[in-house]
Amino acid sequence: MRMHNPVFRIRNKFDQYFLKDKNIAKKIVKILSFQDYDSVVEVGPGLGILTQYLLNYRNNIFLIEIDGELISFLRKNFSISRNRIIHKDFLKWSPEEVNLRKFAIIGNFPYSISSKILFHILRYNQYIPECVGMFQKEVVKRITSHAGEKTYGILSVLIQTFYEVKHIFTVTKKVFYPIPNVKSAVVFLRKKNNPLHCDKDLLFKCVKTAFNQRRKKLRNSLQLFKHLPNFYDISFLNKRAEELSVKEFLKLTKEIEIRIGYD
Numbered sequence: 001m002r003m004h005n006p007v008f009r010i011r012n013k014f015d016q017y018f019l020k021d022k023n024i025a026k027k028i029v030k031i032l033s034f035q036d037y038d039s040v041v042e043v044g045p046g047l048g049i050l051t052q053y054l055l056n057y058r059n060n061i062f063l064i065e066i067d068g069e070l071i072s073f074l075r076k077n078f079s080i081s082r083n084r085i086i087h088k089d090f091l092k093w094s095p096e097e098v099n100l101r102k103f104a105i106i107g108n109f110p111y112s113i114s115s116k117i118l119f120h121i122l123r124y125n126q127y128i129p130e131c132v133g134m135f136q137k138e139v140v141k142r143i144t145s146h147a148g149e150k151t152y153g154i155l156s157v158l159i160q161t162f163y164e165v166k167h168i169f170t171v172t173k174k175v176f177y178p179i180p181n182v183k184s185a186v187v188f189l190r191k192k193n194n195p196l197h198c199d200k201d202l203l204f205k206c207v208k209t210a211f212n213q214r215r216k217k218l219r220n221s222l223q224l225f226k227h228l229p230n231f232y233d234i235s236f237l238n239k240r241a242e243e244l245s246v247k248e249f250l251k252l253t254k255e256i257e258i259r260i261g262y263d
Contacts, residue, residue: 016067018046019108019134021175029053031132031168031188032104039100043090043107043117046070050106051078062098064090091120095127104130111136111182118143118155121189125162129191132168137183140167144187147245154211158204160246161196163189198253202260206253210241218244218252228259 019025029050032040039060045051047070054061055078063078064086065071071087074080086093091113095103105128109117114135121128138151143159144167145152159165171184196203206222213221219237234255236248244252 016046016110017108017176017178017180019049019175020177022049024171024175025049026053027169028106028132028134028186029057031186032057032106032130034058034104036129037102037104039103041095041100041103041105043105044110045074046108048074048078050108051080054106055080060084062086062100062103064088064093066090091116095124101127102129103127104132106132108134111139111180114139115155118159122158122162125191131163131189132186133189134171134184134186137170137185140185140187147243147248152242153214154207157207157211157244157246157249159189161192161203161250163191165189196250198250198257202257203250203253206256207241207249210244210249214241216240222256225256225259228256229262230259234259 034040034057038058039062040054040058041062041064042051042054043064045063045065051061051063051074061080062084063074063080065074066087066089068087071085074085075082078085083098086098095101105121107117117133118139121131139155142151142153143155144165145156166188168186168188171186173179173181173183176184209224210218210221217238217240219232221241222237225231225234234252236244236252239248
């Protein structure tokens, strides 16, 4: 595909770092299985380095881009229908807007809002069987961490509740323009098939509340639930949030949910 050579201004407010290595772009796209879903949503396509290879696998591609200049570039250079090139902040986008029910997500994600992007993916996880993303390496460390590790936290528990997480490879700074100050890594999320046996919103509340005071034992950090029947009989209250595995957080949430039903 021959593309116009753009004259483009880097927008600091959008945290723009463009991947320029085509071999890495191909490798990232190939991570997707292209199974069990018909559509792919690319977040922040920029100048389309991933887009050009995605189109070799799927025609049903949606591009979500916040920068108006890049929207114009994408419409000129890619034969994707205009209603699938969406000028919007991904954090304000909903799959219901375009009637998507099962789709993969891919992107070279802005580092400053990586956590917010992951929480947005979690919000709609029932629609998203796969995600491949380029993140700041520190974020990848966080979402792949386990109980007892320093980087283990809210995102570690919530992402691993719903997805199998794999750090695929690390990327050098030199493959971006401009060159970022941080290291990058590509991660693959594949949705777990096992059902969630507790309330999703309650799980989020328990995990966030526990880690907001991560050094305290759960009997102290989860005081908002102390009014529940037999609160102090709930499992793991003598542990700290950073000591609980994902499975233990699920069990903890279920015990709280049962007591809420009795309350």
